[in-house]
Amino acid sequence: MPEGTVSFDVRAPGDRVWAFLSDMRKVGSCVPGVQSVDIHDERRATWNLRMKIGPLSQAIRVETENIEMIPPSRAKFRGVADNVDMTGTIVLEPKGEVTTVTYTMNVQTKGPLARILDNFMRAKLSQQTQEFAENVKRSLET
Amino acid sequence: MPEFDVVIVGGGHNGLVTAGYLAKAGARVIVLEKRPLVGGACVTESPWPGFRINTFAYVCGLLRPQIVEDLQLPKFGYETILYDPQYAVPFPDGRRLLMWLDEGKTQEEIAAFSKADAKAYPKYIQFWNDVLDLIEPTMLAPPVPIADLFGMFTGPEAERLLRDLFLVSAKDFLDEWFESDHLKAALVTQAIIGTFNGPYSPGTAYVLGHHNIGILEGHREVWGYAKGGMGRIADALAASAQHFGAVVRTGAGVRRVLVEGGRAVGVETEAGETIRARAVVSSLDPKQTFLRLVPRDAVPGEFLDGVRKVRTRGAALKFNAALDGLPEYTAMPGAPGPHHNGTIDIIPSMEYVERAYDEAKYGAFSSHPFIETQYQSVLDPSVAPPGKHTMTCFVQYAPTELRGTTWDEYRPKAAEIVLDTIEAFAPNVRQVVKHWEVVTPTDMERVLGLTGGNIFQGDITPDQIFSFRPLPGWANYRMPVPGLYLGGSATHPGGGVLGAPGYNAAHVVLEDLRGTAKA
Numbered sequence: 001m002p003e004g005t006v007s008f009d010v011r012a013p014g015d016r017v018w019a020f021l022s023d024m025r026k027v028g029s030c031v032p033g034v035q036s037v038d039i040h041d042e043r044r045a046t047w048n049l050r051m052k053i054g055p056l057s058q059a060i061r062v063e064t065e066n067i068e069m070i071p072p073s074r075a076k077f078r079g080v081a082d083n084v085d086m087t088g089t090i091v092l093e094p095k096g097e098v099t100t101v102t103y104t105m106n107v108q109t110k111g112p113l114a115r116i117l118d119n120f121m122r123a124k125l126s127q128q129t130q131e132f133a134e135n136v137k138r139s140l141e142t
Numbered sequence: 143m144p145e146f147d148v149v150i151v152g153g154g155h156n157g158l159v160t161a162g163y164l165a166k167a168g169a170r171v172i173v174l175e176k177r178p179l180v181g182g183a184c185v186t187e188s189p190w191p192g193f194r195i196n197t198f199a200y201v202c203g204l205l206r207p208q209i210v211e212d213l214q215l216p217k218f219g220y221e222t223i224l225y226d227p228q229y230a231v232p233f234p235d236g237r238r239l240l241m242w243l244d245e246g247k248t249q250e251e252i253a254a255f256s257k258a259d260a261k262a263y264p265k266y267i268q269f270w271n272d273v274l275d276l277i278e279p280t281m282l283a284p285p286v287p288i289a290d291l292f293g294m295f296t297g298p299e300a301e302r303l304l305r306d307l308f309l310v311s312a313k314d315f316l317d318e319w320f321e322s323d324h325l326k327a328a329l330v331t332q333a334i335i336g337t338f339n340g341p342y343s344p345g346t347a348y349v350l351g352h353h354n355i356g357i358l359e360g361h362r363e364v365w366g367y368a369k370g371g372m373g374r375i376a377d378a379l380a381a382s383a384q385h386f387g388a389v390v391r392t393g394a395g396v397r398r399v400l401v402e403g404g405r406a407v408g409v410e411t412e413a414g415e416t417i418r419a420r421a422v423v424s425s426l427d428p429k430q431t432f433l434r435l436v437p438r439d440a441v442p443g444e445f446l447d448g449v450r451k452v453r454t455r456g457a458a459l460k461f462n463a464a465l466d467g468l469p470e471y472t473a474m475p476g477a478p479g480p481h482h483n484g485t486i487d488i489i490p491s492m493e494y495v496e497r498a499y500d501e502a503k504y505g506a507f508s509s510h511p512f513i514e515t516q517y518q519s520v521l522d523p524s525v526a527p528p529g530k531h532t533m534t535c536f537v538q539y540a541p542t543e544l545r546g547t548t549w550d551e552y553r554p555k556a557a558e559i560v561l562d563t564i565e566a567f568a569p570n571v572r573q574v575v576k577h578w579e580v581v582t583p584t585d586m587e588r589v590l591g592l593t594g595g596n597i598f599q600g601d602i603t604p605d606q607i608f609s610f611r612p613l614p615g616w617a618n619y620r621m622p623v624p625g626l627y628l629g630g631s632a633t634h635p636g637g638g639v640l641g642a643p644g645y646n647a648a649h650v651v652l653e654d655l656r657g658t659a660k661a
Contacts (some may be wrong), residue, residue, distance in 0.1 A: 054276025056300050093412070112290040119279035 002118055005104040012140045014094025017101065018072035020140055021028030021090050024064070030135035032128050033060075042066075047079065053120060062095040083111040084121075101136065102136070105129055144418035146170045147390075147655060149409055149426060151396045151435070152591070154182025155205075156630045157425035158379035159644030160651070162213045165386035167652055172417060173380075173388060174409065176395030176591075179373070180380045182425075183590055183597060184639050186371025190577045192527035193464045196372045197581060198590065198597070200460075200516055201485070203356030203365040204638040205375065206282060208241040209433045209645055218381035221369040224359045230481035231328045231574045232473035232567045234490050239328050240481060243361060266319055270354045270363055272546045273307065281642045283651060284618045285608040285634040308604045311345040313492050327491045331514060334538065335596040336637065338455035340499030341492045345451070346603045352602050352636065365485065367518050371525055375639060385479050399424070399431075399626060401440040406626035409435075421651050425630035425644065426651035428452055428612045429598035431592045431621075448613040451611060452632070453606065456583030456595030457502075459549075461513075461535040461560040464577040468517060468531055469568035488513040488567055498539050505545030507556055512538045513563055533575070535560060542583050542594040549582035556580050598637025599630050608634060619650040627651055 010017055021027050024045040028037035031047065038046040047062040060081050068076035072092060079086040085108040093100040105125060109117040148164050150157045153175025164171045168199040179185055183198035201230040202222055210220065216512055239255065242248045245264055253260035280286075292519020295304040306315055312333030316326040332353035333346040340346075358366045368375045380390045395412040399422055408418035424431040428449045432441060468477040471486070489495060489512050498508035514536040519526035526532050544552055557580050564571045592599060600606050609617040618629045629647025631637035 054274070055272035055293070055303050056276060056294060057297075058294070096599070112286050113284035116279050116286060119283055123279060 002121040002125050004129035006129040006133045007102045010099050010137055011139050012073050014099045017099040029115045030132050032131040084109055144622040146172045146419040146633055148421045149417050149419040150423045152425035153180040154425050155184040155639055156644030158349040159641040160423055160629045160648040161383040161388040163648035165388035171388040173390045173392040174396055175392045178392050181373050181376025184372045184376045186373030189314040190464045191374040194371045194525040195462045196534050199372050199639050202368045213382040215378045217379040220378035222366045223369055224366040225484035228484050230486045232471045236473050238473040255324045256510045259320045259322045259325050281635045284646055288609045310347050311344050312350050316370040323491050327489045330492050331487050338457040340496040342496050348604050395534045397436045401437055405624045421625050423627045426591055427593050427632040429593040433534045437443040445622050450459050453601045454594040458538045459540040461579035462579050463533040463575045465533050465574045466576050467574040469571040471568045478520050482517045486515045500541030502541045508539045549584040553580045599632035603634045619647045
């Protein structure tokens with residue numbers, strides 16, 4: 001199962017980082033490729049992604065659900081799309097004015113293109129998680 | 143319990159990749175190679191003392207980096223030399239075009255022919271980079287049904303890509319990108335290598351893509367030399383497989399695949415030895431496997447019909463030589479010059495190649511062939527005695543059968559045509575050639591078991607790729623006889639020294655041995 005993980009420091013206190021990352025619209029805006037987020041209730045949302053696979057651009061609709069929220073240190077969400085299930089985990093470790101964020105994304109592919117998508121996700125996940133980290137830092141530090 | 147879990151028929155590079163992965167996973171594996179050396183078409187031999195010649199395959203870059211890493215090939219002697227320029231093309235009008243690793247330098251070269259083309263070139267390179275992003279994940283996995291694959295191409299932009307990749311000719315494709323005939327000639331070589339089609343044939347744009355998937359030393363869309371010759375790749379693969387516990391046996395041709403109770407249970411060697419195993423992987427092409435090794439009554443008649451229809455037409459011959467010095471090209475003075483580092487293509491125009499193909503269509507060796515030449519000794523002195531050089535030429539078109547004669551009879555005439563063609567661009571070539579050999583399609587079939595002399599074990603055209611390879615319905619490496627698998631270049635993603643078919647076959651066999659195959 002493809003997995004990407006990144007650990008990074010944000011110059012912001014833990015409660016502020018938690019407030020940001022527990023807001024589905026805000027966290028969605030940091031996920032690479034997300035074009036818009038439709039909030040359904042406090043646990044569920046739809047991410048509308050556009051994913052680039054080589055020269056192709058695919059629209060993907062991901063139904064997300066927060067499945068674990070332990071303020072201010074840990075959140076876990078699940079996403080379901082046509083050919084992909086994903087699980088994201090965010091762990092916060094506040095250290096004064098700096099917070100260490102560890103973000104892990106697991107992807108389970110399905111359907112006839114599963115193995116190809118697996119290979120594609122393996123190649124792309126580390127880049128995706130890195131971009132997520134940069135987007136979160138940019139949002140919270142500026 | 144049989145002595146081995148898997149017996150692999152054929153010690154070509156794919157058979158060795160399969161062996162390496164299976165052995166690494168703990169399977170008891172034996173590879174049987176009929177020749178005295180491993181590698182199949184990926185070998186280096188010494189027809190003349192002191193010279194190491196790439197008899198068949200001649201450049202590397204397609205071998206998937208994951209395989210190099212997983213099988214720890216550098217530890218076993220795998221080393222590459224990335225050459226620069228990648229291509230040099232001398233033209234009859236005295237001009238020349240060099241294609242460098244540095245895109246800017248290549249643009250300067252192209253600008254001498256067309257400023258518009260120089261401007262378009264980076265976009266062209268980016269296009270293939272994007273396509274590589276798309277194709278690469280498909281290579282180390284069994285092929286998905288072509289309809290599912292095509293289903294990914296939705297929307298006008300994607301449909302255009304589908305058309306470009308699978309339906310159009312290389313000529314039409316390149317005409318849409320560029321205006322300079324010189325540049326298009328230089329680029330079209332990759333669309334026809336090893337393929338019995340001319341650049342005007344629909345579907346050849348895909349072949350262009352297949353040959354643009356090279357990755358070497360961090361560069362994409364590139365070629366290089368295997369240090370010491372292509373055989374070093376096979377030697378490294380064999381050493382790796384042995385390191386993980388595989389047995390690799392040479393001089394061990396297989397007479398037949400043993401089928402008992404409808405299941406493949408091993409093989410009988412030409413020496414009469416029976417080797418039993420839980421699975422048999424053939425890295426030979428489907429015609430060699432099913433029309434020669436597997437009992438006819440073990441497979442359905444319609445499957446055999448399909449096997450007979452796989453197109454395995456020879457397209458090329460090799461002209462290999464030992465040199466006293468280097469040929470001096472009129473359009474590219476200096477010997478050695480930078481152009482001697484990499485590939486020198488004799489391809490004056492796309493029309494020239496199409497006309498060369500026209501002759502071959504009707505059973506003749508091209509009177510003015512396309513020739514791709516390397517002088518590996520310039521960058522790798524280990525392959526020739528001091529002061530001497532090697533020359534390998536890949537020459538198209540050479541049809542499987544010649545009308546009115548045989549390749550054995552025609553061999554000296556073919557050599558004269560090759561030398562005449564090179565001489566028109568490098569007048570001293572005959573003075574420097576001391577020894578030569580011509581490796582014909584007949585030789586490739588006789589020595590390597592490549593049916594028809596087809597270097598890919600089957601044309602790489604859109605109707606014989608992905609789930610159509612080796613034939614529709616049988617693309618997932620499992621064959622109609624339970625326990626029998628195909629894992630050579632005849633399977634997805636096809637020919638060239640990729641190793642990907644062997645990788646995929648190994649993983650399918652492992653799933654079956656462990657009982658974890660997905661429905």
